[in-house]
Amino acid sequence: MQTLIATKINSGISSAKASRLYWLGRYAERVYLTLHMLRKHFDLMIDEDQDAYITFCTKMGIENKYRSPEDFTKRYLFDISNPESVINMLERVKDNSMTLREEIMSETLCYVELCIAHMNKPEVQRCGIEGLQRITDYMLAFWGSIDERIVNNEIRHSIKFGKFVESMDLHIRFDYQFNRVEGIFNRMLHSIEKECYICDEMTLLTLKQHLTFDDYKNIGVLQLINSLFRA
Amino acid sequence: MYSLVKQRDTVNKWMERFGVRFGIYKGGNFHEQLFPFDPIPRIISHNDWVEIEAGLIQRVNALNMFLADIYNEKRIVKSGIIPEEFIYSSSGYMAQCEGITPSKSIFSHISGIDLVQAKDGKWIVLEDNLRIPSGASYPMIARTVTRKVSPETFKENAVFDNRNYSTLIRKAMDYVNVDNGLEVILTPGRYNSAYFEHSYLAEKAGVILAFADDLIVENDTVYYKGLFEKRERVGVIYRRISDEYLDPLAFESSSLLGVPNLMRAYATGNVAIMNALGNGVADDKGIYYFVPKMVEFYLGEKAILQNAPTYLPYFEEDKKYVLENLKTLVIKDVAEAGGYGVMFGCEMNEEQLANIKNLIETDSRRWIAQEVIDFIDLEIMDGEERIFRKSDLRAFVISEAETKVWHSGLTRYTRSPTSFIVNSSQGGGFKDTWIMKK
Numbered sequence: 001m002q003t004l005i006a007t008k009i010n011s012g013i014s015s016a017k018a019s020r021l022y023w024l025g026r027y028a029e030r031v032y033l034t035l036h037m038l039r040k041h042f043d044l045m046i047d048e049d050q051d052a053y054i055t056f057c058t059k060m061g062i063e064n065k066y067r068s069p070e071d072f073t074k075r076y077l078f079d080i081s082n083p084e085s086v087i088n089m090l091e092r093v094k095d096n097s098m099t100l101r102e103e104i105m106s107e108t109l110c111y112v113e114l115c116i117a118h119m120n121k122p123e124v125q126r127c128g129i130e131g132l133q134r135i136t137d138y139m140l141a142f143w144g145s146i147d148e149r150i151v152n153n154e155i156r157h158s159i160k161f162g163k164f165v166e167s168m169d170l171h172i173r174f175d176y177q178f179n180r181v182e183g184i185f186n187r188m189l190h191s192i193e194k195e196c197y198i199c200d201e202m203t204l205l206t207l208k209q210h211l212t213f214d215d216y217k218n219i220g221v222l223q224l225i226n227s228l229f230r231a
Numbered sequence: 232m233y234s235l236v237k238q239r240d241t242v243n244k245w246m247e248r249f250g251v252r253f254g255i256y257k258g259g260n261f262h263e264q265l266f267p268f269d270p271i272p273r274i275i276s277h278n279d280w281v282e283i284e285a286g287l288i289q290r291v292n293a294l295n296m297f298l299a300d301i302y303n304e305k306r307i308v309k310s311g312i313i314p315e316e317f318i319y320s321s322s323g324y325m326a327q328c329e330g331i332t333p334s335k336s337i338f339s340h341i342s343g344i345d346l347v348q349a350k351d352g353k354w355i356v357l358e359d360n361l362r363i364p365s366g367a368s369y370p371m372i373a374r375t376v377t378r379k380v381s382p383e384t385f386k387e388n389a390v391f392d393n394r395n396y397s398t399l400i401r402k403a404m405d406y407v408n409v410d411n412g413l414e415v416i417l418t419p420g421r422y423n424s425a426y427f428e429h430s431y432l433a434e435k436a437g438v439i440l441a442f443a444d445d446l447i448v449e450n451d452t453v454y455y456k457g458l459f460e461k462r463e464r465v466g467v468i469y470r471r472i473s474d475e476y477l478d479p480l481a482f483e484s485s486s487l488l489g490v491p492n493l494m495r496a497y498a499t500g501n502v503a504i505m506n507a508l509g510n511g512v513a514d515d516k517g518i519y520y521f522v523p524k525m526v527e528f529y530l531g532e533k534a535i536l537q538n539a540p541t542y543l544p545y546f547e548e549d550k551k552y553v554l555e556n557l558k559t560l561v562i563k564d565v566a567e568a569g570g571y572g573v574m575f576g577c578e579m580n581e582e583q584l585a586n587i588k589n590l591i592e593t594d595s596r597r598w599i600a601q602e603v604i605d606f607i608d609l610e611i612m613d614g615e616e617r618i619f620r621k622s623d624l625r626a627f628v629i630s631e632a633e634t635k636v637w638h639s640g641l642t643r644y645t646r647s648p649t650s651f652i653v654n655s656s657q658g659g660g661f662k663d664t665w666i667m668k669k
Binding site: 106 | 458
């Protein structure tokens with residue numbers, strides 16, 4: 001069995017690597033939460049609101065270029081040529097993961113590979129959103145693997161910082177209650193206070209002042225959340 | 232082994248899960264594809280291996296001595312063993328490396344020696360790769376997977392473990408590291424054909440995977456650019472970028488893959504580069520002809536491993552033979568690699584033969600000719616059928632305080648029944664290589 005006898009620990013984060021860590025967290029969370037939000041909207045489309053996908057597009061801040069619920073299902077989920085599609089989000093997760101293999105480990109990267117292989121199966125594409133529960137399961141395993149396998153706190157917290165930023169952004173866009181958003185914000189604070197140097201302190205202070213029950217849905221808050229990263 | 236063959240779909244699923252791919256450019260576009268894996272391993276007996284191992288160590292030691300000599304005293308040229316022209320006209324020779332002695336005087340830290348086994352059982356060296364030999368990660372991860380999928384196979388067969396390749400690389404990096412600096416693998420990026428290997432080796436060796444923008448040279452010293460202007464000294468770079476792209480200020484000025492002034496830091500001795508710059512002069516296909524002579528010259532020994540019978544049209548006598556026997560020879564362009572520039576006389580029509588004759592006559596240094604080795608075919612699985620295909624073996628030799636041979640290798644096979652070209656870039660697949668313990 002392989003044994004690493006060398007004693008020197010090689011560790012370093014360049015600004016380009018910090019950016020990849022942050023965006024890995026953001027895109028991975030975007031995949032997970034987008035599927036979650038989509039399921040709610042697809043449920044509405046069953047018997048309450050056939051056009052719920054249009055509301056979804058508005059909340060996501062993307063153009064509704066889809067001709068019908070079926071067209072939306074096909075192109076928003078599986079069309080690789082559509083830059084907003086879920087499969088494209090996964091490709092961005094893969095882009096960032098591949099360049100971070102030595103930090104996140106092959107065992108974590110595997111879950112991204114499994115997601116993409118699953119999404120590309122014709123039988124899964126025929127099923128639509130129902131076929132994507134496995135993606136959600138893989139993404140949860142991905143996050144579990146991030147927590148379990150990455151021993152370098154700076155690396156782990158940088159990825160999770162991206163995750164929490166994305167999570168706050170999407171929860172606000174999809175009108176979640178204040179206490180939910182505040183809960184995510186507090187989890188982010190808990191994480192970055194430990195060892196994370198890529199959060200801009202001044203922006204964070206301003207955000208703390210504006211993230212209130214009355215103001216949290218203002219566009220300015222979203223802008224602050226999306227300006228937290230610095231490297 | 233039967234269980235391994237039976238479970239090849241499971242093995243391939245695991246390979247997909249680990250993202251075991253290689254990149255390929257087709258029509259100017261980048262594609263990633265799985266590297267086809269055949270479950271039937273190449274098996275090398277313990278006795279065969281003992282001889283191969285000794286031959287490889289001897290050959291790589293001689294090649295390292297040649298490189299040290301050629302960039303310094305040039306005794307082998309002065310002694311008339313290798314014509315001067317062969318050195319200076321080699322595209323791999325770098326005048327900028329004259330007088331430079333790398334850390335611990337090692338030039339080729341990782342050498343990939345391509346061998347074939349002739350039908351009489353003899354192992355023959357086809358090519359030396361001393362610049363950036365790649366491919367070791369594939370049998371390494373294949374073994375990880377096959378041991379998971381078919382543990383009984385490895386209970387029943389006493390095979391050397393090959394998962395220590397990254398440890399060997401790491402030890403070589405530790406050995407040449409200058410001032411205990413950071414250890415990095417420098418990759419040209421994820422659109423390189425061997426990117427999987429760069430990232431996988433960085434993970435398994437416990438070193439940093441660096442991109443050109445992550446490094447900076449200040450005061451002839453290489454630093455890793457940390458967050459907010461933090462600088463950390465780099466002691467060794469295992470570069471996966473060709474010489475000409477490594478430093479835009481010293482070599483190809485349009486290169487975005489390299490690090491400006493890296494050559495200065497290297498020449499000053501402030502950083503070790505694995506493999507050293509300028510090694511291309513030793514793995515030039517023309518220089519290959521002289522390797523058995525190098526062994527005798529530097530080590531005073533007869534070469535244990537033989538070359539394929541090779542002719543240098545540069546020598547009049549050889550040229551005459553080559554031109555008369557073109558139809559039975561394989562012609563290689565010394566400037567090409569990766570299976571390109573290899574032409575079989577028996578496959579050429581009259582017009583092509585006339586063209587190549589003309590080229591050999593006008594630029595004889597550019598070509599070598601070899602007898603076609605009838606090397607053994609290995610069994611591979613094609614669906615449910617066992618068929619035979621040509622294959623070679625790339626052995627990996629690691630030079631640090633001692634020269635060691637990795638107890639495995641990359642066995643590549645051609646997927647076409649009529650081809651001798653095994654390169655992955657030309658559609659070949661790979662097998663695990665088992666070295667038996669007894």
